[in-house]
Amino acid sequence: MPITDYFSRDPNKRAKFIFNLIAPIYGNVDAGLIKNYRHAIGIVDKEIGIKGKRVLDIGTGTGAWAEAYRMKGAVDIYGIDFSTKMLTESRKKHPEISFAFGDGENLNDFADNSFDIVTASYVLHGVKKDLRNKMLNEMKRVSKKHVVIHDFSGSTPLFLRFLEMMEKSDYKNFKANFCNELKSLFFEAKKLESINGSGLYFASVKTF
Numbered sequence: 431m432p433i434t435d436y437f438s439r440d441p442n443k444r445a446k447f448i449f450n451l452i453a454p455i456y457g458n459v460d461a462g463l464i465k466n467y468r469h470a471i472g473i474v475d476k477e478i479g480i481k482g483k484r485v486l487d488i489g490t491g492t493g494a495w496a497e498a499y500r501m502k503g504a505v506d507i508y509g510i511d512f513s514t515k516m517l518t519e520s521r522k523k524h525p526e527i528s529f530a531f532g533d534g535e536n537l538n539d540f541a542d543n544s545f546d547i548v549t550a551s552y553v554l555h556g557v558k559k560d561l562r563n564k565m566l567n568e569m570k571r572v573s574k575k576h577v578v579i580h581d582f583s584g585s586t587p588l589f590l591r592f593l594e595m596m597e598k599s600d601y602k603n604f605k606a607n608f609c610n611e612l613k614s615l616f617f618e619a620k621k622l623e624s625i626n627g628s629g630l631y632f633a634s635v636k637t638f
């Protein structure tokens with residue numbers, strides 16, 4: 431994990447460097463996030479129902495968002511991430527969930543329409559629109575019906591703005607344009623506000 435990766439022009443190289451570096455810390459502080467996730471997952475459950483569903487979580491990190499689905503009764507949950515260090519943490523914390531190395535831009539390990547819900551939490555704001563659309567198209571392909579994005583919305587807390595600057599993320603454009611990006615790619619899309627500067631973006635795949 432050479433430091434030069436942080437200065438790379440390749441955004442994925444930079445992201446892998448950052449998330450591998452912070453994985454052990456992230457695994458210890460995600461308790462703070464879990465309160466937000468508990469609120470957000472209640473909204474998802476009310477909106478589309480989670481019990482009995484097969485779920486794929488892209489950019490699962492330490493697995494906190496995947497765990498929120500498990501707590502609401504999802505039956506078959508997979509988390510993928512391209513940070514090996516994040517996967518080490520998620521496997522330690524949530525042995526009931528299946529975690530694997532994978533890149534959200536290419537979900538070739540998964541067949542078309544193979545999950546009820548395909549989701550990502552705090553992943554898509556990190557990449558520019560072209561990569562974001564590539565990931566969304568893959569999420570759409572492997573989902574039978576629902577794609578659910580949990581991410582920034584409204585005012586972003588100051589310390590997170592600092593982290594986003596370090597990550598060189600696209601969070602400002604994301605907040606301004608993401609709902610319209612979703613509407614252009616999916617049959618239906620909408621946003622529901624959650625708490626602490628987060629929102630839930632629901633998109634559905636057309637079913638005939």
Ligand SMILES: C[S@@+](CC[C@H](N)C(=O)[O-])C[C@H]1O[C@@H](n2cnc3c(N)ncnc32)[C@H](O)[C@@H]1O
Binds near residue numbers: 460492
């Ligand atoms: C801010 S963390 C969020 C982790 C977790 N979803 C959560 O909400 O706690 C972003 C995660 O997405 C992963 N990630 C970013 N881009 C990815 C990609 N293209 N494929 C797989 N994982 C990715 C990073 O490695 C990191 O673990």
